[in-house]
Amino acid sequence: MLTRVNVLLAGLLVLCALGLVTSQHRARKVFIDVERAQAHAAAHEVRWNQLQVEQTELAKSARIDARARRELTMQSASAERTLHLSIDPVTRQVSLSQPWREAAESGKPGGVRPAVHGRPARPAAPGGRARAENRR
Amino acid sequence: MKRGRNRNVPFVSNPLLKVSLPAYRSQLLMLCVALGFVALAARAVWLQVFSQDFLQRQGEVRYARTIELPASRGKIFDRNGVVLASSLPARAVWAAPEQVDATPEQLARLARLLSMRESELSRRLADNDRSFVYLKRQVEPDVAEQVARLDIAGVHQQREYKRHYPEGETIAHVIGFTNVEDVGQEGVELAKNAVLSGQAGSRRVIRDRLGRVVEDVGATREPHNGSDLALSIDSKVQYLAFNAVREAVDEHRARAGAAVVIDVRSGEILALANWPTFDPNLREKLSGAQLRNRVLTDTFEPGSTMKPFTAALALELGLMRPDTTIQTDPGRLTIGGRTIGDSRRHGELTVAEVIQKSSNVGTAKMALEMQAQQMWEFYTRLGFGQAPRIGFPGAVAGRVRPYRNWKPIEQVTMSYGHGMSVSLLQLARAYSVFARDGELVPLSMFRVDGGAVDGVEVISPETARAVRHMLELAAGPGGTAPRAQIAGYRVAGKTGTAHKQENGRYVRKYISSFVGFAPVSDPRVIVAVMLDEPSAGKYYGGVVAAPIFARITGDSLRALRIPPDAPLAQVILPADAVEESM
Numbered sequence: 001m002l003t004r005v006n007v008l009l010a011g012l013l014v015l016c017a018l019g020l021v022t023s024q025h026r027a028r029k030v031f032i033d034v035e036r037a038q039a040h041a042a043a044h045e046v047r048w049n050q051l052q053v054e055q056t057e058l059a060k061s062a063r064i065d066a067r068a069r070r071e072l073t074m075q076s077a078s079a080e081r082t083l084h085l086s087i088d089p090v091t092r093q094v095s096l097s098q099p100w101r102e103a104a105e106s107g108k109p110g111g112v113r114p115a116v117h118g119r120p121a122r123p124a125a126p127g128g129r130a131r132a133e134n135r136r
Numbered sequence: 137m138k139r140g141r142n143r144n145v146p147f148v149s150n151p152l153l154k155v156s157l158p159a160y161r162s163q164l165l166m167l168c169v170a171l172g173f174v175a176l177a178a179r180a181v182w183l184q185v186f187s188q189d190f191l192q193r194q195g196e197v198r199y200a201r202t203i204e205l206p207a208s209r210g211k212i213f214d215r216n217g218v219v220l221a222s223s224l225p226a227r228a229v230w231a232a233p234e235q236v237d238a239t240p241e242q243l244a245r246l247a248r249l250l251s252m253r254e255s256e257l258s259r260r261l262a263d264n265d266r267s268f269v270y271l272k273r274q275v276e277p278d279v280a281e282q283v284a285r286l287d288i289a290g291v292h293q294q295r296e297y298k299r300h301y302p303e304g305e306t307i308a309h310v311i312g313f314t315n316v317e318d319v320g321q322e323g324v325e326l327a328k329n330a331v332l333s334g335q336a337g338s339r340r341v342i343r344d345r346l347g348r349v350v351e352d353v354g355a356t357r358e359p360h361n362g363s364d365l366a367l368s369i370d371s372k373v374q375y376l377a378f379n380a381v382r383e384a385v386d387e388h389r390a391r392a393g394a395a396v397v398i399d400v401r402s403g404e405i406l407a408l409a410n411w412p413t414f415d416p417n418l419r420e421k422l423s424g425a426q427l428r429n430r431v432l433t434d435t436f437e438p439g440s441t442m443k444p445f446t447a448a449l450a451l452e453l454g455l456m457r458p459d460t461t462i463q464t465d466p467g468r469l470t471i472g473g474r475t476i477g478d479s480r481r482h483g484e485l486t487v488a489e490v491i492q493k494s495s496n497v498g499t500a501k502m503a504l505e506m507q508a509q510q511m512w513e514f515y516t517r518l519g520f521g522q523a524p525r526i527g528f529p530g531a532v533a534g535r536v537r538p539y540r541n542w543k544p545i546e547q548v549t550m551s552y553g554h555g556m557s558v559s560l561l562q563l564a565r566a567y568s569v570f571a572r573d574g575e576l577v578p579l580s581m582f583r584v585d586g587g588a589v590d591g592v593e594v595i596s597p598e599t600a601r602a603v604r605h606m607l608e609l610a611a612g613p614g615g616t617a618p619r620a621q622i623a624g625y626r627v628a629g630k631t632g633t634a635h636k637q638e639n640g641r642y643v644r645k646y647i648s649s650f651v652g653f654a655p656v657s658d659p660r661v662i663v664a665v666m667l668d669e670p671s672a673g674k675y676y677g678g679v680v681a682a683p684i685f686a687r688i689t690g691d692s693l694r695a696l697r698i699p700p701d702a703p704l705a706q707v708i709l710p711a712d713a714v715e716e717s718m
Contacts, residue, residue, distance in 0.1 A: 028350040035349050049211075049222050056219045056302035061375035082623075 199342050200353060207334025209297065209318050210362030212311060212325075214371040215404070215583045219302060221311050221325065223318060226298035227280035228273045233261050235290030242288050249283050250275065273316045274298045299325075301416040303371060306378045309429040310369060310408050310581070313416040322427065324367065324581065326529050334362040366583040368404030373397055376691040378409040381665070384684045385411045388670035394430040395684065396564050397692055398662040400653060401588040403568070403577035405526075405561075406661065406692070408432075433530045435557035436647045436666070439634035440494045440616075440677070442553030444570065444603050447491050449514045450502045451599045458488045458602045464497040472545045476500055488602075492609040494616045494631065496552050503551030504544070511547065512539035517594050518566040518576060520558050526579045534558040553632060560649070564664035567651050570604050570628070571659035573597040604628055608656050611682070617650060620682040622690040624700035626656035629663075629685060631677030636669070645669050650681035654689050655701040663689045 057063070068074040075081075084097050183191065212221040229250065238246070243261075247254045250272045260269050273296065275283070280293055299314045301307075312323020320329035337359030342351040377395045385393040397407040414426040428434065450456040461484050468477040478495050490498030503511065515521065521536035535557045542550070549555045558566075561579070568577040568591065575591030607628035611620040617631045629652015635642040651664040665684045674680050693700075 028344070031350055032348050046225055050224055052219050053222050053224065053300045053302050060303055060306070061372055062304070062306055062379075065375070065379070 199344075200340060201343055202338055202340050203349075205337040205339060205357070205359040206295065206297075207336045207359035207361045209299070209314070209334055210332040210364045212332070213364060213366045214369045214374075215366060215406075216370065217366075218371045220307060220367065220369070220371070221299060221301050223297040223299050225277060226273075226296055227275045227277060227283075228294040228296050229271045229275055229280065229283055229291065230294060231261060231269050231271055231291045232267050233269055233290070234264050234267070236261050236288065237290060238288045242286055246271075246283065246286055246288065246291070249279055249286075299416075303374075304417060305413040305415045306409075307369060307371065307374050308413050308416045309410045309427075309431075310367065310374075311416060313419050323429070323529070324365065327527055328365055332362040332365065335360040368399070368402075368406065368580055368583050369408070370406045370696070372695050373692045374407040374409060376695060377407040377663075377688050378411070378413075380684050380687045380691075381409045382411045384665075384667060384680070387672065388667060388674065388680055389672040390667045391669040391671075392425070392428075392430055393665075393667045393684075394434075394560055395663065395665045395688055396431045396561055397688065398564050398568070398577075398579065398664075400568060400571045400577065400659045400662055402584045403565075403579045403589055403591070404584050405579060405581055406696075407688075408561075429530065430666070430668070431560045432524075432528060433532055433559070434668075435532055435534045435559050436649075436668075437556065437634040437637070438553040438558050438563055438649065439632035439647070440552055441563055441630050441632035441649055441651050442551070442556075443491055443494060443499045444607060444630055445514065445518065445566065446499050446502050446511075446551040447487055447606060448569070448595050448599050448603045449506060449511065450487065451602055452514075452595050453506065453510065455505045456487050456502065458606065459486050461486050462490060462498045462501050464490070464495050464501075467497060469497045469500055469548075471500070471504075471548055472543060474545050476548065488606045488609060491603070491606040491630070492612075492615045494610065499552045500548040503548050506547075508539040508542040508547050511550065512536065512542075514594075515556075517592075518569065519562055520556065520566065524559075524561055524565060524579055526561075526581050528581055531561070532559055534562055553634065560664050560666045563649075563651050564662050567653060567662050567664070569594045570600050570607060571653040571662055572600070574600040604656060604659075607652065611652055615678075616676075617652075617678040617682040617685075619678060620650060620652060620686050620689075622654065622686050622693070624702055625654045625690065625693055626702045627654040627686070627689060628652055628656045628659075629682075631682060633675060633677045645671075646675040648675055648677040648680040650677050650685040652685055652689070654693060655698065657701040660696070660698050661689060661692055663692070 085094060086097070087094050209223045211219055211223075214220055243257060244254055247257045250257070252272065257271065260271060263269060271291070276298075283291070284293060296316075297318050299318060301311060301313070303311075308323075310323055312321060312325040312327075314320050314325050318333070320326040320332065325332065337357040339352060339356040340354040341349045342353055344350045377397055381393040381395045384390070393411045395407070395409045396405060398404070399406055408429075408431050410428070410430050412426050414422050447456075451458065463484050464478060464482045465484070467481040468475050476496050478497050482489070482493050482495050482498070485493060485495055485498050487498075487502070489495075490502070515536050521534055523531045523533040536550075537546075537556070546555050565577065565579055569575065572591055574593050574595040574597050576594045577591040578589060580589075605628075607630055608626060609615050610631070611617045611627045611629045617629060620627055620629050620631075629650055632647075632649040632651070634647050634649075636645040636647060637643070638645070647666060647668055648670055649664070649666040651662070653659045653662040663685050665681045665688065667680055667684070670680045
């Protein structure tokens with residue numbers, strides 16, 4: 001009787017030992033997966049940082065400004081080249097004006113010149129005033 | 137089974153037992169066995185007790201490793217989350233000279249990849265005394281990858297970080313830079329190095345046969361990444377200011393230029409631009425002039441930009457009212473044997489007109505009614521003579537001498553900004569008393585959450601409003617700086633033009649400045665501009681600095697989406713603007 005119990009216990013012991021080995025093995029496998037996932041996350045983080053820097057580099061004002069001037073031949077909006085659209089609050093009439101040019105051409109003593117840093121004005125837009133019809 | 141078979145022959149009846157042998161034989165055997173056990177026990181004790189540490193260490197070396205867990209340096213953002221500085225992984229390529237074994241062709245390719253001259257490379261590899269030589273640090277990962285593919289024995293790589301500054305030279309003076317060890321050297325990188333730098337951690341692990349980490353052993357020291365910082369700078373406004381300064385320096389052939397934009401409500405510095413500048417991404421060759429942050433570390437005689445403070449003190453002390461008249465004829469005034477003068481005769485002026493026309497004589501007459509101590513205390517309360525507390529390296533205090541030594545002529549010249557020195561930042565900050573109804577705002581280089589901050593009241597709101605009106609006149613058609621006007625916004629401000637001193641004597645070199653704010657109906661930004669030695673013929677602040685102010689302010693207000701407070705077509709430039717007196 002006692003011998004049988006011993007044999008049973010020995011069998012159980014072997015089973016437990018095998019179980020321990022398997023579970024240890026599994027734990028290590030899972031651990032390796034976690035490690036790999038973490039390395040992945042770190043790599044993504046680095047990539048994200050890189051992209052963030054790249055985005056700022058590509059979107060920085062200095063670059064946009066330079067390319068707009070060079071490739072699209074754009075110019076800064078100077079006061080002489082600005083048309084002002086104003087809506088009369090009462091009559092709701094829309095008027096179009098170019099105050100800088102008009103004042104400069106009116107030849108008032110001293111003249112009126114833009115205080116903002118600007119480039120020389122281009123010839124007046126065709127019919128600047130004439131187009132200031134009443135619109136609703 | 138064996139037992140079963142032998143059951144009928146009991147052990148005691150074994151015939152061998154009947155043979156009589158000498159007793160010493162069994163005793164000798166016993167002794168030998170006993171000695172054997174003693175030897176085993178001694179060995180066990182030796183291994184278990186005396187050599188335990190050594191053996192355990194040796195065992196561990198074979199499977200356990202300590203892994204360094206790198207911590208990254210914090211990023212620096214602008215107020216809107218644009219990255220201004222970020223650390224990215226890089227490699228340091230190093231070599232053990234005596235182990236290097238490469239063909240000449242391999243070396244040539246290595247030199248090309250590291251963009252070094254071949255002679256330089258072989259010189260470094262010839263140094264056989266050392267077992268470790270850096271060939272190049274801060275190598276980009278893709279280049280390092282190619283170096284690794286060359287597979288040269290004795291050439292190794294090491295992980296490190298490289299700091300990237302995407303905005304480059306535009307904001308170099310604010311951010312500063314780090315060295316190859318990722319330690320701050322200048323600017324915010326230096327001032328906030330402790331906050332930005334991370335703390336590397338480590339963990340002890342068990343590796344399997346294939347080198348994979350399979351288990352943690354012992355405690356892990358977590359790495360602490362450096363904290364990110366949000367500056368008060370708005371990178372768009374910064375670019376506008378930087379570009380304006382750069383173009384102005386070019387146009388006026390000046391030695392240097394600087395500008396600062398301050399948010400009136402929160403005291404945040406929205407832009408701080410300097411020219412000349414440097415590219416923090418290429419920091420091999422930097423000169424002192426490039427590195428100087430002129431807004432903070434340079435002081436100059438402010439000149440006429442100080443006059444509004446004299447007027448404010450006169451109003452505050454009840455000595456004058458804005459419409460009190462002062463006789464400035466004949467345009468000169470002699471005090472203690474020295475004569476000061478205006479650029480032309482202005483006749484009888486009110487206090488407001490003294491500021492508008494920037495009359496030295498008028499300002500001097502106001503100052504003569506005050507006591508030296510009152511002026512000194514006022515300047516001190518405005519922050520002159522003290523380094524601004526913005527947590528930035530190298531911010532200077534400027535110089536306001538103690539009032540006990542002031543001679544009357546000095547008190548007078550100080551009233552219009554000579555015989556003292558200030559930094560552009562101090563000047564811009566002091567103007568917040570006019571922009572904010574009498575309160576001096578505390579400045580910040582870092583984003584202030586929650587908008588407005590409380591200031592310290594220096595003058596009464598009435599005085600502030602009165603001087604604000606005077607400053608608006610000065611920046612108008614009848615003042616010294618009509619070119620400061622901006623379409624759509626009411627502006628207020630004051631020009632300054634000062635001779636430079638060299639070896640204690642004034643020379644024909646100038647510093648042109650302008651400090652002002654807008655929109656006047658509800659001031660939002662203070663902008664201060666300074667140009668050092670404009671030498672293209674023009675040097676008056678009203679001609680040189682005011683247009684830069686107008687450009688920066690106009691662009692900034694639009695960039696910050698602040699609604700206009702004036703009709704669009706009100707800017708009038710007279711033929712002959714009032715020349716300012718120096």
